[in-house]
Amino acid sequence: xxxxxxxxxxxxxxxxxxxxxxxxxxxxxxxxxxxxxxxxxxxxxxxxxxxxxxxxxxxxxxxxxxxxxxxxxxxxxxxxxxxxxxxxxxxxxxxxxxxxxxxxxxxxxxxxxxxxxxxxxxxxxxxxxxxxxxxxxxxxxxxxxxxxxxxxxxxxxxxxxxxxxxxxxxxxxxxxxxxxxxxxxxxxxxxxxxxxxxxxxxxxxxxxxxxxxxxxxxxxxxxxxxxxxxxxxxxxxxxxxxxxxxxxxxxxxxxxxxxxxxxxxxxxxxxxxxxxxxxxxxxxxxxxxxxxxxxxxxxxxxxxxxxxxxxxxxxxxxxxxxxxxxxxxxxxxxxxxxxxxxxxxxxxxxxxxxxxxxxxxxxxxxxxxxxxxxxxxxxxxxxxxxxxxxxxxxxxxxxxxxxxxxxxxxxxxxxxxxxxxxxxxxxxxxxxxxxxxxxxxxxxxxxxxxxxxxxxxxxxxxxxxxxxxxxxxxxxxxxxxxxxxxxxxxxxxxxxxxxxxxxxxxxxxxxxxxxxxxxxxxxxxxxxxxxxxxxxxxxxxxxxxxxxxxxxxxxxxxxxxxxxxxxxxxxxxxxxxxxxxxxxxxxxxxxxxxxxxxxxxxxxxxxxxxxxxxxxxxxxxxxxxxxxxxxxxxxxxxxxxxxxxxxxxxxxxxxxxxxxxxxxxxxxxxxxxxxxxxxxxxxxxxxxxxxxxxxxxxxxxxxxxxxxxxxxxx
Numbered sequence: 097x098x099x100x101x102x103x104x105x106x107x108x109x110x111x112x113x114x115x116x117x118x119x120x121x122x123x124x125x126x127x128x129x130x131x132x133x134x135x136x137x138x139x140x141x142x143x144x145x146x147x148x149x150x151x152x153x154x155x156x157x158x159x160x161x162x163x164x165x166x167x168x169x170x171x172x173x174x175x176x177x178x179x180x181x182x183x184x185x186x187x188x189x190x191x192x193x194x195x196x197x198x199x200x201x202x203x204x205x206x207x208x209x210x211x212x213x214x215x216x217x218x219x220x221x222x223x224x225x226x227x228x229x230x231x232x233x234x235x236x237x238x239x240x241x242x243x244x245x246x247x248x249x250x251x252x253x254x255x256x257x258x259x260x261x262x263x264x265x266x267x268x269x270x271x272x273x274x275x276x277x278x279x280x281x282x283x284x285x286x287x288x289x290x291x292x293x294x295x296x297x298x299x300x301x302x303x304x305x306x307x308x309x310x311x312x313x314x315x316x317x318x319x320x321x322x323x324x325x326x327x328x329x330x331x332x333x334x335x336x337x338x339x340x341x342x343x344x345x346x347x348x349x350x351x352x353x354x355x356x357x358x359x360x361x362x363x364x365x366x367x368x369x370x371x372x373x374x375x376x377x378x379x380x381x382x383x384x385x386x387x388x389x390x391x392x393x394x395x396x397x398x399x400x401x402x403x404x405x406x407x408x409x410x411x412x413x414x415x416x417x418x419x420x421x422x423x424x425x426x427x428x429x430x431x432x433x434x435x436x437x438x439x440x441x442x443x444x445x446x447x448x449x450x451x452x453x454x455x456x457x458x459x460x461x462x463x464x465x466x467x468x469x470x471x472x473x474x475x476x477x478x479x480x481x482x483x484x485x486x487x488x489x490x491x492x493x494x495x496x497x498x499x500x501x502x503x504x505x506x507x508x509x510x511x512x513x514x515x516x517x518x519x520x521x522x523x524x525x526x527x528x529x530x531x532x533x534x535x536x537x538x539x540x541x542x543x544x545x546x547x548x549x550x551x552x553x554x555x556x557x558x559x560x561x562x563x564x565x566x567x568x569x570x571x572x573x574x575x576x577x578x579x580x581x582x583x584x585x586x587x588x589x590x591x592x593x594x595x596x597x598x599x600x601x602x603x604x605x606x607x608x609x610x611x612x613x614x615x616x617x618x619x620x621x622x623x624x625x626x627x628x629x630x631x632x633x634x635x636x637x638x639x640x641x642x643x644x645x646x647x648x649x650x651x652x653x654x655x656x657x658x659x660x661x662x663x664x665x666x667x668x669x670x671x672x673x674x675x676x677x678x679x680x681x682x683x684x685x686x687x688x689x690x691x692x693x694x695x696x697x698x699x700x701x702x703x704x705x706x707x708x709x710x711x712x713x714x715x716x717x718x719x720x721x722x723x724x725x726x727x728x729x730x731x732x733x734x735x736x737x738x739x740x741x742x743x744x745x746x747x748x749x750x751x752x753x754x755x756x757x758x759x760x761x762x763x764x765x766x767x768x769x770x771x772x773x774x775x776x777x778x779x780x781x782x783x784x785x786x787x788x789x790x791x792x793x794x795x796x797x798x799x800x801x802x803x804x805x806x807x808x809x810x
Contacts, residue, residue, distance in 0.1 A: 515572025
């Protein structure tokens with residue numbers, strides 16, 4: 097019988113995990129409330145099921161082996177302590193003995209080492225929070241010139257507890273300074289931070305075995321790709337609630353990052369989307385009930401506890417204290433008041449408006465259709481309701497209304513549209529192109545299928561000048577639509593490179609695959625099973641869709657998007673499918689770009705946008721903040737004064753009255769500069785179209801630009 101030494105080494109490593117010793121340089125604070133967490137029987141069953149699905153169905157056909165085990169360990173450590181504020185270098189070094197063992201654990205071996213690693217982390221958290229509480233016994237000196245490095249993701253692990261003590265001394269001082277800048281007294285600061293740190297300790301001790309197991313299994317799933325994931329039974333139910341939109345709340349998806357609850361995206365049609373103030377990447381630091389309720393500090397809270405605070409009966413008020421996206425620690429926070437309501441499908445629906453652009457002595461009207469998501473009411477459709485709601489039906493109706501108004505061009509606005517139903521993406525494409533393929537799909541077995549315009553009758557709803565406006569948050573189905581419009585040369589894509597989410601997922605309810613599911617359930621697995629490809633054969637995965645005319649954006653493509661995710665599936669190509677595109681738009685796009693660049697140089701709004709982006713990038717590049725209160729206060733005042741000056745410079749150029757105070761600036765609803773730029777570009781497109789269609793003599797007489805006739809390609 098052949099004996100594999102690697103297998104023996106792995107088994108011995110699992111058995112001797114109890115020998116893992118914490119460094120003696122640091123005392124261990126025993127928990128008085130928490131019991132030691134350990135795996136339960138169903139966790140091993142889940143691990144076996146997930147392993148089977150991964151090996152049979154995942155697009156990569158990934159092997160659950162040592163290489164994957166190594167990636168899982170890195171991901172698990174990162175999920176525990178992403179900012180390297182708790183674990184010691186010696187802890188991480190001790191975890192190394194399991195680098196090649198996790199694949200066996202998830203497949204068939206005991207999962208105890210996973211929980212023991214978590215216990216090491218939880219012990220370190222207790223130490224740090226105990227230290228933080230001790231620091232509150234002495235009021236910090238905010239006149240000292242020193243800095244706090246808040247971004248430690250790429251820093252080395254602390255070598256000893258003394259080094260962590262210094263990091264946390266600065267952390268506590270920064271937390272206190274942030275409150276001092278809000279004019280709170282030391283007694284108030286002390287009380288608030290004491291509650292915050294104590295609450296965080298309590299939440300840590302309230303974590304259960306399913307929490308730890310879910311964290312580990314997500315490290316396993318994310319090692320395959322960013323969109324595969326595991327949800328515990330409790331969070332599976334939470335997912336069901338969110339997908340059915342059958343709860344009353346604000347309409348936002350949240351997750352925890354370090355000690356903060358962060359907004360991931362805004363659900364179209366929900367109260368937050370309608371209000372417009374809450375944005376992705378914002379961090380919620382406090383929650384209050386009603387118009388007058390006291391703000392409850394939620395930094396360090398469990399996500400589900402914060403969600404329960406935010407949810408509530410319909411037509412009731414919740415107030416959120418928010419640290420805006422990209423703001424430095426201690427920056428000014430804002431309070432957003434929202435009225436809870438049910439997320440209604442009709443409020444998610446596409447909407448239209450008309451923008452008027454004065455040009456060459458006449459007003460050009462550009463229709464805009466905002467498509468927040470690709471939706472379809474399948475329940476109504478399956479019940480035979482011919483009036484079922486869908487993106488395509490709504491857009492077709494809006495196109496008819498806009499054409500009745502005599503618009504000269506059309507913009508489909510897909511900014512922040514994260515996708516939705518694939519059938520709607522193909523159907524919507526069919527409103528602008530004749531019958532033909534829209535997207536290709538390759539599954540994990542390599543089989544390629546083609547999805548065509550579902551309308552068998554070759555009819556186009558709109559023939560005029562067309563542009564699609566996108567940004568980095570335009571993803572999935574949005575990218576399929578934009579790519580089809582670009583590949584068929586039907587319109588111009590304007591904005592920012594899109595997200596690059598070109599993968600297909602399937603949801604597996606694990607209870608369906610066992611004879612006697614556990615009373616508490618097994619949860620659910622989301623697994624990537626395929627990839628989308630354009631009709632040209634190029635994948636939208638990783639690269640997204642590049643705009644024909646790029647607009648500058650404050651959204652950092654180095655932080656947001658598929659390409660920044662380490663385990664993202666790569667871009668690749670398959671064979672081009674047969675399709676009939678229009679005449680290439682290359683020369684037209686060159687002309688539109690030249691006009692846009694020339695116009696932007698003199699446009700006060702565009703220059704305002706560029707200045708704002710430079711300020712955002714400067715703030716984003718900073719990884720530390722001063723702990724000197726006078727310096728921080730001056731920096732904040734200078735920042736607000738700079739914003740006010742920038743706005744007033746824009747207003748002066750546009751002959752508008754200047755603003756006198758920062759409060760007026762905060763209450764101001766600024767222009768939608770990207771949409772305005774897109775409308776100007778579509779106006780150029782409409783002008784070119786009119787030039788081409790006019791008789792030669794009339795063209796020369798009316799426009800004085802006969803040379804541009806050749807630049808328009810249908």
